[in-house]
Amino acid sequence: MLRKQPYSCLRPRSLRVGVTLTEVLISIGILAVGLLGAAAMFPVGGYFMQKGEVADRGAAIAQAAFADLVARGALDPQNWRVWHGGAYATMDQFMQTGMADNRDQFGILDQIGMNSDTGFIYIIDPLGTAGALRGGAGALQLSRAPAVIPVNWAASTGNRWDQFNGAWPIRRLCTDSMMLGSSLPSESLAQSLYSSSDDLAIQTDDDESLPRRQRMVGADTNGDQTVDVAYRRESRGDYSWMAMVAPTQSEARLALALDPSAYYFDVSVVVFYKRPISSIGTSEVLVEGAIVSTGTGGGEILLDASDLPGTGSETAYDEFRQGQWVMVCGPHPSSTPAQPLFFSQWYRVLTIDDEPDGLNVGNATFDNDKTQRRVGLRGPDWPWKKSGSRVCVGLFPGAVAVHTKTMRLESSGAYEL
Incomplete structure (x- = not known):
């Protein structure tokens, strides 16, 4: 006969009746951290999605704008207004x-005087011109691009800049079609022709159960504050553009007075996203630069905004971002007073370094985090190989895409009847 073993209080229980409050709190904390991490990905993902959409749409708009400029005759110098x-x-x-004013008694053209009077690179920018006018810009802002340049740029950039006689050689132009008989360009007309209608405006109703609707531009014929006769779809107007024409040789620049069709020019269409039109007179600035290194398709440049007038040195980089495009320009190394050649191309910003490291680049030293930036750029090959070569860099807020093509300009010629 088996005897029943007595119950021992030292034997551990095999069944578990629940969890403690401490375990619950730890589990909630772990779950909260995971949920917060997942939630943080949504705004970051949205930012990069918008950034990619802007870049893709900007590239497509640049090519479409290029074709539009050709079709409208905007690349014909006979339609330019200075x-x-x-x-x-x-x-x-x-x-x-300019040619007549700069010929000496022997009939020899003074190229340095021509550079001062007529410039070398030309930017077709009716929308920017009209916006600068509305923003109160003066004659200098209307005739040059960028609008704000360093006070002592001609004295501090080096002897090759002397060939341009202290005058900024990039001129801002308008077109004949923007005037409409007036002496000043029409901003509304420039907005309709130099901005994209692809970014459609969507209207949402107070009743969230209703679908979103496309906003229309039209007429209200019955006075109910709604468009009942639609003319076209309304766009937000966030994308606009301008064009830069850069002669590839001195003879091509001089031929603009008569017929440039025998010469090649670098034509670039620059697309902007939410360009600050009314503040062009203060936001689009030129900073001095020194070549740090040169590679295939770009390199590094040390930017210095210390010579900008007023508070420009403090605000020059406020809208400076990775991914935007900048204009790098300067006298070509082979430029001479008899045959001057000015180089200007657009480059995408890959890296921005604002932490001084004492780097010596020619006569410049990277030692000021307020007025200096060391940037890495990607784009066409530039001609400067020597470290420390002095250049200038134009900062245009909102430039998101550039389409460049080397081509001959279609021109009717100055003697057409």
């Missing part, structure tokens, strides 16, 4: 006057 002497002049009059 702010000169307090009024707009046609391009052929402007160039021929």
Whole structure:
């Protein structure tokens, strides 16, 4: 006969009746950390999605805008208008006057004087011109791009800049179609022709159960504050553009006065996203630069905004971001007073370093985190190989895409009847 074993209080229980409050709190903390980490990914993902959409749409708009400029004749110098002497002049009059004023008694053209009078690179920017006018810009802002340049840029950049006689050689132009008989460009017309209608505006109703609707531009014929006769779909107007024409040789620049069709030019269409039109006179600035290194398709440049007038040195980099495009320019190494050549191309910003490291680049030292930036750029090959070569860099807030093509300009010629 088996005897029943007595119950021992030392034997551990095999069944578990629940969890403690401490375990619950730890589990909630772990779950909260995971949920917060997942939630933090949504705004970051949204930012990069928008950034990718802007880049993709900007590239497509750049190519479409290029074709539009050609079709409208905006790349024909006979349709250009230059702010000169307090009024707009046609391009052929402007160039021929410059040639006449800069010929000596032997009939030899003074190239340095021509650089000062007529410039070398030309930017077709009716929307920027009209916006600068509305923002209160003066004659200098109307005739040059960027609008704000360093106070002592000509004295501090080196002897090759002397060939341009202390005058900024990149000129901002308008087109004949923007005038409509007026002496000043029409901003509304420039907005309709130099901005994209692809970014459609969507209207949401107070009743969330209703679907979103496309906003329309049209007429309200019955006075109920709604469009009942639609003309076209409304766009937000966030994308706009301008074009830069850079002669590849001195003869090509001089040929703009007569017929440039025998010469090649680098034509770049620059697309902007939410460009600050009314503040162009203060936001688009030129900073000095020194070549740090040169590689295939770009390199590194040390930027210095210390010579900008007013508070420009403190605000020059406020809208400076990775991914935007900048204009790098300067005299070509082979430029001479007899055959001047000015180089200007657009580059995408890959890296921005604002932490001084004492790097010596020619006559410049990277030692000021307020006025200096060391940037890595990607784009066409530039001609400067020597470290420390002095250049200038134009900062245009909102530049998101550039389409460049080397081509001949279609021109009717100055003598067409």
